Amino acid sequence: xxxxxxxxxxxxxxxxxxxxxxxxxxxxMPNCHFQDDVNQFHGDVSSIxxxxxxxxxxxxxxxxxxxGKSSRQPYSFWLALLLExxxxxxxxxxxxxxxxxxxxxxxxxxxxxxxxxxxxxxxYMKVPKTLIHxxxxxxxxxxxxxxxxxxxxxxxxxxxxTALSENIxxxxxxxxxxxxxxxxxxxxxxxxxxxxxxDFGSTAKIQHFKRICQFIDTKLAEPQLSxxxxxxxxxxxxxxxxxxxxxxxxxxxxxxRMRRLDRCRYELGHPEYRHLSVxxxxxxxGFNDAGHFSRVFRSEYEITPRDYRRQQHEVFENA
Numbered sequence: 453x454x455x456x457x458x459x460x461x462x463x464x465x466x467x468x469x470x471x472x473x474x475x476x477x478x479x480x481m482p483n484c485h486f487q488d489d490v491n492q493f494h495g496d497v498s499s500i501x502x503x504x505x506x507x508x509x510x511x512x513x514x515x516x517x518x519x520g521k522s523s524r525q526p527y528s529f530w531l532a533l534l535l536e537x538x539x540x541x542x543x544x545x546x547x548x549x550x551x552x553x554x555x556x557x558x559x560x561x562x563x564x565x566x567x568x569x570x571x572x573x574x575x576y577m578k579v580p581k582t583l584i585h586x587x588x589x590x591x592x593x594x595x596x597x598x599x600x601x602x603x604x605x606x607x608x609x610x611x612x613x614t615a616l617s618e619n620i621x622x623x624x625x626x627x628x629x630x631x632x633x634x635x636x637x638x639x640x641x642x643x644x645x646x647x648x649x650x651d652f653g654s655t656a657k658i659q660h661f662k663r664i665c666q667f668i669d670t671k672l673a674e675p676q677l678s679x680x681x682x683x684x685x686x687x688x689x690x691x692x693x694x695x696x697x698x699x700x701x702x703x704x705x706x707x708x709r710m711r712r713l714d715r716c717r718y719e720l721g722h723p724e725y726r727h728l729s730v731x732x733x734x735x736x737x738g739f740n741d742a743g744h745f746s747r748v749f750r751s752e753y754e755i756t757p758r759d760y761r762r763q764q765h766e767v768f769e770n771a
Contacts, residue, residue: 455500465491482520505580512573519565529579531557537572555599575617721764
């Protein structure tokens with residue numbers, strides 16, 4: 453895990469704008485336009501990378517505008533928790549909600565403008581390709597988005613991120629590993645319906661698909677999880693469920709397998725589960741044949757479960 457900090461207070465006033473732009477480029481953000489005299493601008497950035505490449509950056513400063521997109525962008529997706537300030541988000545001529553304690557997000561390839569008319573504070577998160585399950589989330593079909601966080605799971609998630617922003621300097625590498633999986637799971641559960649929204653045909657079907665996916669996720673550890681069980685619990689037909697998943701471009705069976713593989717990959721890569729064998733972990737998440745699990749894991753991630761575990765152990769040892 454690596455970290456760094458930048459403060460414009462550390463340099464002469466005439467160098468502040470240049471130092472801030474350099475910090476923005478380092479976190480792959482586009483150029484900024486200062487609303488006041490650039491020599492009066494103040495800003496701070498504190499950034500940290502997790503072992504899996506997820507980057508958290510806390511940005512604070514005086515009024516400014518961030519506009520455009522970074523031409524060289526190694527990340528796939530970003531989220532921003534708006535902690536303090538008066539924000540305005542524009543994309544393709546349209547104004548989007550941007551209230552404090554809410555989350556905005558987008559794939560990194562989109563050109564947009566975020567304006568702040570007051571002093572501000574943001575937790576900016578960049579998600580690498582390795583943490584985006586592209587067979588579940590098609591980023592080409594996701595636009596700029598806004599997640600209100602007044603209630604429900606969004607509020608819980610935002611509170612967790614707020615606590616992270618307040619304590620990030622005191623956290624150790626192992627403490628951040630669970631946040632990687634939580635963030636990955638949150639993206640799938642909240643965005644899978646949007647990445648296939650044009651194929652569902654109605655908002656009701658989108659919401660039904662989301663509820664079915666959430667139900668499946670609560671049953672992944674049960675070997676008896678089946679189409680019949682899901683249909684009975686949700687009071688719909690087998691064919692209806694199959695058509696929902698076909699609309700998303702994935703089969704019901706493949707969705708369950710990929711979600712189980714996600715959970716296994718997390719436990720294989722986390723030191724907390726080192727006392728469990730590869731077989732123990734695959735059985736914990738509904739696989740009933742260790743050889744079959746090893747084959748599908750390698751097919752999905754291009755590495756065997758044992759080699760992946762060894763690789764992640766080395767990452768933690770060197771962090």
